[in-house]
Amino acid sequence: MEQQYERTEENQYLVLCLNTVDHKKEELLQKEKDVRDNVLTLKKTFWDDVRVNLDTPEDIDETYYAIKQQAELLSDSQHAQQRAIKDVKTYDRLLQSPYFARIDFLQDGQNEPLKIYIGVATLMDEDNENILIYDWRAPISSMYYDYTPGPATYETATDDIQGEMLLKRQFIIKNGQLQSMFNTGLTIGDDLLLDILAQNANEHIRSIVATIQAEQNKIIRHVNTPYLIVEGVAGSGKTAVALQRVAYLLYHYRDQITADQILLITPNQLFNQYVHTVLPDLGEDNMQQLTFSEYATKRLGRQFQLEYPYEQLESLLTEKNDLLYQTKLTTISFKASLQYRELMDKYIEYLADDGLLFKNIVFRGERIITAQEIAEYFYSFNATIPIPNRLQLVKEWLLQQLSKIEKTERTKEWVEEASELLDIEEYTKTYSELLHEGRFSENTFDDFEQERKKIAIQIVKKQLKPLRQSVKQLKFVHLLGIYRQLFDMNYTIHQQLQNFLPDHWEEICQQTLPNLAKRIISYEDAAPFLYLQDKIEGQRTNTMIRHVLVDEAQDYSPFQLFVLQQLFPRARMTILGDGHQTIHPHTFKNPSLLTPQLYGEQAEKIILTKSYRSTKQIIHLTSKILHENAKVEAFNRTGSEPTITIVSNEIDLMEQLVEKINSLSLNFETIAVICKTEQECTKVFEQMKDQVDIQLITHHTNQFKKGILLLPAYMAKGIEFDAVLIYNASSATYFRETERNYFYTACTRAMHELHIYSINELTHFLKL
Numbered sequence: 001m002e003q004q005y006e007r008t009e010e011n012q013y014l015v016l017c018l019n020t021v022d023h024k025k026e027e028l029l030q031k032e033k034d035v036r037d038n039v040l041t042l043k044k045t046f047w048d049d050v051r052v053n054l055d056t057p058e059d060i061d062e063t064y065y066a067i068k069q070q071a072e073l074l075s076d077s078q079h080a081q082q083r084a085i086k087d088v089k090t091y092d093r094l095l096q097s098p099y100f101a102r103i104d105f106l107q108d109g110q111n112e113p114l115k116i117y118i119g120v121a122t123l124m125d126e127d128n129e130n131i132l133i134y135d136w137r138a139p140i141s142s143m144y145y146d147y148t149p150g151p152a153t154y155e156t157a158t159d160d161i162q163g164e165m166l167l168k169r170q171f172i173i174k175n176g177q178l179q180s181m182f183n184t185g186l187t188i189g190d191d192l193l194l195d196i197l198a199q200n201a202n203e204h205i206r207s208i209v210a211t212i213q214a215e216q217n218k219i220i221r222h223v224n225t226p227y228l229i230v231e232g233v234a235g236s237g238k239t240a241v242a243l244q245r246v247a248y249l250l251y252h253y254r255d256q257i258t259a260d261q262i263l264l265i266t267p268n269q270l271f272n273q274y275v276h277t278v279l280p281d282l283g284e285d286n287m288q289q290l291t292f293s294e295y296a297t298k299r300l301g302r303q304f305q306l307e308y309p310y311e312q313l314e315s316l317l318t319e320k321n322d323l324l325y326q327t328k329l330t331t332i333s334f335k336a337s338l339q340y341r342e343l344m345d346k347y348i349e350y351l352a353d354d355g356l357l358f359k360n361i362v363f364r365g366e367r368i369i370t371a372q373e374i375a376e377y378f379y380s381f382n383a384t385i386p387i388p389n390r391l392q393l394v395k396e397w398l399l400q401q402l403s404k405i406e407k408t409e410r411t412k413e414w415v416e417e418a419s420e421l422l423d424i425e426e427y428t429k430t431y432s433e434l435l436h437e438g439r440f441s442e443n444t445f446d447d448f449e450q451e452r453k454k455i456a457i458q459i460v461k462k463q464l465k466p467l468r469q470s471v472k473q474l475k476f477v478h479l480l481g482i483y484r485q486l487f488d489m490n491y492t493i494h495q496q497l498q499n500f501l502p503d504h505w506e507e508i509c510q511q512t513l514p515n516l517a518k519r520i521i522s523y524e525d526a527a528p529f530l531y532l533q534d535k536i537e538g539q540r541t542n543t544m545i546r547h548v549l550v551d552e553a554q555d556y557s558p559f560q561l562f563v564l565q566q567l568f569p570r571a572r573m574t575i576l577g578d579g580h581q582t583i584h585p586h587t588f589k590n591p592s593l594l595t596p597q598l599y600g601e602q603a604e605k606i607i608l609t610k611s612y613r614s615t616k617q618i619i620h621l622t623s624k625i626l627h628e629n630a631k632v633e634a635f636n637r638t639g640s641e642p643t644i645t646i647v648s649n650e651i652d653l654m655e656q657l658v659e660k661i662n663s664l665s666l667n668f669e670t671i672a673v674i675c676k677t678e679q680e681c682t683k684v685f686e687q688m689k690d691q692v693d694i695q696l697i698t699h700h701t702n703q704f705k706k707g708i709l710l711l712p713a714y715m716a717k718g719i720e721f722d723a724v725l726i727y728n729a730s731s732a733t734y735f736r737e738t739e740r741n742y743f744y745t746a747c748t749r750a751m752h753e754l755h756i757y758s759i760n761e762l763t764h765f766l767k768l
């Protein structure tokens with residue numbers, strides 16, 4: 001009876017909210033229409049209110065200000081229109097599901113408890129006096145995530161508010177209808193969470209706003225230290241939490257930060273597509289997303305061929321020769337280390353006195369300034385002047401030299417020849433310019449001479465333009481040569497750097513030089529190369545970005561972190577990762593980005609041990625792959641036992657796989673067949689494509705649809721699937737100890753079912 005009464009009461013509150021939203025939306029639509037009309041009128045009449053008069057400098061000024069004023073008016077109205085459109089969308093979302101929870105809170109010293117309804121946006125009543133729905137990010141809403149009924153506290157900007165939570169209730173509201181409601185005791189409705197986690201996977205990660213757990217809430221709302229490190233086991237919600245955190249930061253710092261000032265560093269484009277719907281679902285604009293590779297390509301891609309991180313991985317994972325494998329690994333690890341940065345710093349110190357390499361300046365096939373001359377000029381300055389400053393002086397000098405050359409070139413024969421070949425259009429242009437300058441009178445004696453000179457000036461200027469441009473961009477610095485020189489064993493510098501060179505330096509040099517000779521920058525060289533470039537040409541910074549989140553942080557090297565820190569000097573950082581999923585070789589022997597010491601005193605670390613992705617049975621099996629007794633707690637969701645099937649050949653394996661895929665397809669929407677490498681995937685795809693409708697995903701893929709997918713483990717990173725089938729987990733495929741985490745990462749992608757296949761002997765990672 002009481003329950004019935006409560007439900008009626010809740011239904012009444014829901015109707016009140018929905019009606020309010022309806023009215024507000026109507027008003028807003030009317031307002032939006034007015035603003036839209038206003039924008040149209042402004043566009044139509046833009047020039048009516050501007051008197052264009054360019055007669056005198058004062059008139060020009062006046063005209064300029066009139067245009068500026070009109071433009072500002074138009075831009076204000078357009079902004080108002082965009083805001084209104086965004087608010088209408090928020091109201092539409094509220095009409096579907098205005099809130100998901102309610103808490104009743106009796107503040108100490110008060111008589112009446114406050115009913116706090118929590119949703120994805122704030123809703124005021126018709127008079128804009130009382131709050132009907134609180135935004136989930138409001139300080140008071142945090143109690144919902146942090147407490148069970150009983151004593152509770154929340155922090156405002158100035159105070160800690162104490163009191164008692166009398167009720168904690170959750171709702172499922174769909175299409176504006178209250179479908180169910182339940183009071184929760186312990187953590188946030190385990191039932192609701194169970195329900196959500198049991199659902200099928202999607203091609204996009206979901207928002208977890210209604211079921212954020214207390215330990216996750218701490219991460220989302222953390223604002224105390226400039227660096228926040230989150231180390232969480234596979235499936236503990238790091239990515240989901242990172243996205244909720246972005247939404248929170250946009251709310252908390254709403255007067256200071258906009259979405260384009262937040263940057264999420266992601267492993268690949270596929271992952272970008274996987275996460276890009278959450279913020280719009282929460283009513284926020286999307287943050288910027290970037291992969292380290294994209295950044296390096298933006299800076300170096302035009303001049304060099306950059307290796308993708310996955311090309312590096314693929315080359316390592318397919319390497320059968322142990323010796324070569326070790327050399328590759330040693331090279332990669334060293335280049336990711338802070339020891340290499342130290343070596344680089346020493347090298348740069350040396351370059352301040354000697355060793356910088358330049359390129360000849362060539363015009364029309366002729367060396368007009370030699371590299372040697374540039375070097376002499378550069379080193380003629382006092383060595384205490386920083387290299388970038390000296391380069392600026394060199395740049396100015398070179399531009400002056402080009403101006404001198406420009407003058408002498410004008411009388412050369414090639415100019416005459418070029419002027420004869422000038423087409424009529426260019427000729428007319430030059431002629432009218434002369435007329436405009438008043439230097440051509442049509443009846444003076446030297447008209448022809450004037451015209452010839454003018455044309456010569458134009459021709460030389462045009463020819464020299466690209467050269468000037470590249471001087472301005474400091475392209476005369478031979479960066480590749482300078483970087484290469486470091487690996488040249490015959491170069492004198494090595495004597496001075498003796499103490500900083502690692503073991504196996506000779507092998508590292510041999511491993512590095514062939515690629516550099518082909519203008520290929522290996523993935524492990526990208527961060528050091530950018531570092532060197534900045535030290536020589538001057539630090540590039542982006543001060544607009546105020547917060548950087550690095551997901552899958554276990555796969556970045558300390559050197560890469562350093563490059564990012566330098567690039568975004570004003571940004572706070574959230575670093576999220578899992579040491580057990582380290583798959584990129586450059587991190588194997590280096591301090592992980594999850595080590596707080598890397599950040600001095602400025603970092604706080606939060607650990608997540610509970611996994612929400614997979615069933616208890618899957619977690620039980622996958623945890624055993626990990627060496628040490630890693631602490632992975634399973635959320636209490638059960639499912640079928642994972643299976644391990646040993647077959648004797650590829651044909652049998654294919655048969656089994658196809659059969660399993662067909663049966664899984666009846667219940668699940670995303671089924672992934674995970675291979676070790678892209679090479680293996682391509683082979684399997686050929687064998688399978690006629691039997692099942694399967695999508696092959698490679699490192700070039702940037703989108704996937706629900707269905708059956710075939711992908712290498714490194715592309716599955718960060719993503720999850722209803723069912724995972726591991727293609728050939730044999731001891732011949734996964735045999736190196738360094739591949740344990742890689743294998744673990746592949747298996748932990750499974751939410752509901754995991755099936756492992758092996759041709760003959762199973763990998764020792766699974767000998768439990």
Ligand SMILES: Nc1ncnc2c1ncn2[C@@H]1O[C@H](COP(=O)(O)OP(=O)(O)OP(=O)(O)O)[C@@H](O)[C@H]1O
Pocket residue numbers: 193196197205206208211212213216232233234235236237238239240241578581612613717718719720748
């Ligand atoms: N509080 C929560 N409420 C509902 N679902 C959750 C919650 N926390 C995590 N999940 C779900 O658990 C799954 C795993 O989350 P997520 O991918 O963010 O984990 P992760 O720590 O980034 O995993 P990995 O390191 O393995 O990539 C997702 O489906 C996510 O929606």
